[in-house]
Amino acid sequence: MINWDEFEHIHVIKKLRHILASWWNVDVIFTDERGVVKGFDPVKTVFANPAVGHLIQKDVAQQNLAEFVLKTIDELRMSDNRYAIKKWDLAGFDIGIFPISIDSDLMGTVVAMGFFKDSNEGQRPHEVRDRLAAFGGSGELIEQSLGKLKYLDDDGRSHFSQVVSLVAEEVVTLHLEITRREDRIRELNKELGSRYKYDNMIGKSKPMQALYGLLDKIKTADTTVLIQGENGTGKELIAKAIHYNSPRKDRPFVIQNCSAFNDNLLESELFGHIKGSFTGAIRDKKGLFEVADKGTFFLDEIGDTSPTMQVKLLRVLQEGTFTPVGSTEMRKVDVRIIAATNRNLKEMVEQGTFREDLYYRLNVINIRVPPLRERKEDIPLLAEFFLQKASEANGGPKRIMTKRALEKLYDYAWPGNVRELQNEMERLVVLAGEETKILPEMMSPKIIEAGERSKVQGARLQGKLKDALEDLEREMIKEGLRRTGWNKSKLAKELGISRAGLIMKVEKYGLDKRRMARSS
Numbered sequence: 001m002i003n004w005d006e007f008e009h010i011h012v013i014k015k016l017r018h019i020l021a022s023w024w025n026v027d028v029i030f031t032d033e034r035g036v037v038k039g040f041d042p043v044k045t046v047f048a049n050p051a052v053g054h055l056i057q058k059d060v061a062q063q064n065l066a067e068f069v070l071k072t073i074d075e076l077r078m079s080d081n082r083y084a085i086k087k088w089d090l091a092g093f094d095i096g097i098f099p100i101s102i103d104s105d106l107m108g109t110v111v112a113m114g115f116f117k118d119s120n121e122g123q124r125p126h127e128v129r130d131r132l133a134a135f136g137g138s139g140e141l142i143e144q145s146l147g148k149l150k151y152l153d154d155d156g157r158s159h160f161s162q163v164v165s166l167v168a169e170e171v172v173t174l175h176l177e178i179t180r181r182e183d184r185i186r187e188l189n190k191e192l193g194s195r196y197k198y199d200n201m202i203g204k205s206k207p208m209q210a211l212y213g214l215l216d217k218i219k220t221a222d223t224t225v226l227i228q229g230e231n232g233t234g235k236e237l238i239a240k241a242i243h244y245n246s247p248r249k250d251r252p253f254v255i256q257n258c259s260a261f262n263d264n265l266l267e268s269e270l271f272g273h274i275k276g277s278f279t280g281a282i283r284d285k286k287g288l289f290e291v292a293d294k295g296t297f298f299l300d301e302i303g304d305t306s307p308t309m310q311v312k313l314l315r316v317l318q319e320g321t322f323t324p325v326g327s328t329e330m331r332k333v334d335v336r337i338i339a340a341t342n343r344n345l346k347e348m349v350e351q352g353t354f355r356e357d358l359y360y361r362l363n364v365i366n367i368r369v370p371p372l373r374e375r376k377e378d379i380p381l382l383a384e385f386f387l388q389k390a391s392e393a394n395g396g397p398k399r400i401m402t403k404r405a406l407e408k409l410y411d412y413a414w415p416g417n418v419r420e421l422q423n424e425m426e427r428l429v430v431l432a433g434e435e436t437k438i439l440p441e442m443m444s445p446k447i448i449e450a451g452e453r454s455k456v457q458g459a460r461l462q463g464k465l466k467d468a469l470e471d472l473e474r475e476m477i478k479e480g481l482r483r484t485g486w487n488k489s490k491l492a493k494e495l496g497i498s499r500a501g502l503i504m505k506v507e508k509y510g511l512d513k514r515r516m517a518r519s520s
């Protein structure tokens with residue numbers, strides 16, 4: 001089944017529609033395989049010809065169109081033609097019906113409406129006038145509509161059907177692309193485990209399931225844990241989960257970012273100092289290791305500590321002892337240590353910038369947190385979670401992630417991982433305002449661009465489309481120049497482009513008067 005709503009937003013289709021509208025005032029609608037009009041909002045859509053907008057809102061006209069489409073499809077089956085251009089009696093003007101088939105299964109049709117298929121159909125406007133009047137069209141609407149109806153000659157008809165066929169082809173390709181993508185997402189979903197949450201951590205992917213399993217095993221032990229992962233992967237969240245599920249949970253959980261201070265300050269922060277040990281040490285200060293006694297100490301960014309500090313930390317880890325700054329007296333504490341870093345400690349050991357003995361002391365249990373791009377199947381759950389959280393905080397309506405927006409999230413590499421996803425969702429909630437649907441257009445440019453790049457298919461199609469359009473444009477301009485006797489202002493107006501734009505195109509296609517005279 002084709003998801004017609006998707007096509008409204010596809011750039012290539014919008015563009016093709018725009019071309020049909022601006023060159024021939026023709027409107028394009030889709031129907032499903034039963035001829036039922038699909039995938040557009042007759043109230044919101046701006047019609048090239050108001051007659052189409054007027055009629056298509058009437059049930060009678062829609063029913064009549066459905067029958068007409070079905071009948072035409074039957075006729076096409078019996079013939080060698082791929083499409084039909086016929087008079088739609090109900091309206092009095094002509095319409096083109098282009099079937100959309102996949103593997104010879106009819107999926108639907110593209111219907112292009114609002115023109116006369118021949119240049120000598122002089123009496124037809126009267127018919128249209130009568131029909132529109134019968135359908136309650138105002139005098140103004142009728143005059144406007146008649147002014148828009150163009151007569152196609154042989155060339156015009158051939159270009160016109162080329163563009164509409166392209167629309168039909170495009171629908172097929174995009175449908176296949178979307179189906180493939182959905183298969184991929186379904187494939188990813190198969191990988192999902194049963195547990196979707198561990199404390200404040202969210203994720204159903206296999207790597208997260210493995211992580212939960214590991215956390216279950218280590219939570220009661222007192223072992224040191226080293227957590228390694230990229231920025232924003234949730235290292236701190238994991239450290240908290242370990243502590244709050246351990247027997248130490250009613251004791252303090254203390255966090256120190258080891259890269260935040262210089263050595264002296266960090267030392268006094270971690271181990272404390274006694275009064276007078278340095279300028280500004282006006283009283284004794286308890287170090288964080290003492291604060292964390294019987295609890296858990298989370299040493300964040302452990303990879304950023306200096307060699308001197310590494311020695312001191314090693315001693316706490318080995319013996320549970322340390323000396324406050326300015327003191328000679330040793331203190332002893334019972335602290336479980338969890339360390340984290342986004343750097344590659346093993347490499348640092350090899351390069352001699354991190355002590356090997358400290359590394360092995362820390363690395364008793366190693367947790368590698370996978371980056372988000374390695375567990376894309378977690379994206380929908382996380383996105384939904386952050387979206388609702390931000391919506392609640394924002395006081396706005398409940399937001400809905402559209403499928404198209406979700407797909408953009410899949411295509412992006414998330415260098416900032418979960419934190420970046422969270423920020424993006426918060427940003428979207430603000431941008432959405434009162435709008436409940438999150439649309440891809442609202443997303444950060446970097447995410448939209450990543451999505452565009454990943455569409456190899458799209459790129460190929462765009463190329464094909466560009467060629468087809470350039471051919472068409474060249475023909476249109478060539479024919480227009482002859483017809484208007486090289487009146488560029490007049491032709492520019494007809495084509496709906498600026499005179500300067502037309503002159504540029506004339507040069508691009510080599511269509512200036514002298515050259516054309518020579519070639520013919």
Ligand SMILES: Nc1ncnc2c1ncn2[C@@H]1O[C@H](COP(=O)(O)OP(=O)(O)OP(=O)(O)O)[C@@H](O)[C@H]1O
Nearest residue numbers: 200201202230231232233234235236237342418419
């Ligand atoms: N699995 C997850 N489920 C829910 N929220 C998550 C998850 N992982 C990370 N987050 C959220 O993302 C943000 C970053 O997480 P956290 O601070 O734990 O990451 P980090 O690895 O310590 O990052 P950094 O390397 O930048 O210090 C936090 O707001 C956290 O709540």
Ligand SMILES: [Mg+2]
Nearest residue numbers: 235236300340
């Ligand atoms: Mg952190």
